[in-house]
Amino acid sequence: MKTRIIGLLFVSIALFGGVSSAHHSFFAVYDGQNTVTVKGTVTQFRMVNPHAMMLLDVTDTDGSEQSWTVEFDGRLHLSRAGWSRDTFKIGEVLEVTGNPAHSGSDMMFFNQSVDANGAVIRRPRLELEDSIEEQRRQRRAQRDAQN
């Protein structure tokens, strides 16, 4: 399987700097240090509990299709960030990047998507972590100013 899909994957080490754990112990299932990117068509997007899920039909270079499962944060978490059942639409073509499953199966934990128009949707947690890093930069600036 890995051989067949290798052409679709763009594995980048720690592209997102190590994603923090979701409350269902993300690290037990997914590799937080690596990411994969696939391009495909959304066949399902369910804002369900405990975590939202998406199915993505991905066509390999040899014409074969794989159904990738994309897992998201919990519905409560996504809803608080303004997501809804309509955030992704069936039939939409997306380039999706996420953390791959340790098992090597066609699963990932969502980091971000880019649609055909270039619109980017990021995991809310990553937006928060960006904000945290900005706060750290501000604290460093204050510390440096005091010294």
Add this chain to the structure above:
Amino acid sequence: MTKLSAAFSSALLLLISINAQAQPAASGFAGMWSDPPDTPEGLFCFFNCTDYGLAALGRLLDDPANDDRSYNELTGEAKRAVNEAVLMPVLTEAAIAAGRTSGADDPGFLNCEPWGFAKEIFSPHQNEITINADHIVMHYAEWDAYRTIYTDGRSPPENMQPSLLGFSTGSIEAGTLTVNTTHIAAGLLNDWQHSDELTAEEHYTISEDGQILTLYVSFQDSWALKAPLTVKKIWKWSPDEEIYPYDECIIPTDFIESRGAAR
């Protein structure tokens, strides 16, 4: 709470920048509370944390040698320090032998089974508190769980069996809501197993500006713990949030297999 932890809590509250809210929680404990502030310390306590861990994180964040290390790297180091210095020393041989539960084995995740007391009280997102004449209700968004805390001095029913959320009694005195819980069914405590001997004493307080609800909970369990284990959680006053029904729980493997995508 020790003087050190109290002092640290005060320092933490100073560090936490609060987004402007419509109004403080003038009604005391009652109302809607939700995830901690979006700060390095708040995110560290997203599920639960300890004062030891917060102090460790603070030292790491303040050390210029760590300026180029990511926040996730630093929180990972702080959490490892907590495991080594706080958690592992109090776990019994039985608990260690039972092993740490992988998140992949979380019954809530795999079987859509609601969390037990020692996990539910730390559940992320909303916790709506209602104060009644003879009881308090805590409504957690995760699993849509309602927890009753009796404040009329009653005792647990005779022959009461352990249950998911146990039997809780409480009182509010001098600005602290104290809750004692017994009859908790065996379950998970920070990914470690606990027995049905688990008891908990919770202390809830509200910051002076009414914006932060802090919980210190001390667990005791002669099967799992050699000494009491004290853990902390923080919520932010969130009057604009609401709790939606926790429906449509789908076991991830069912979701995958039903679409023929299992590998």
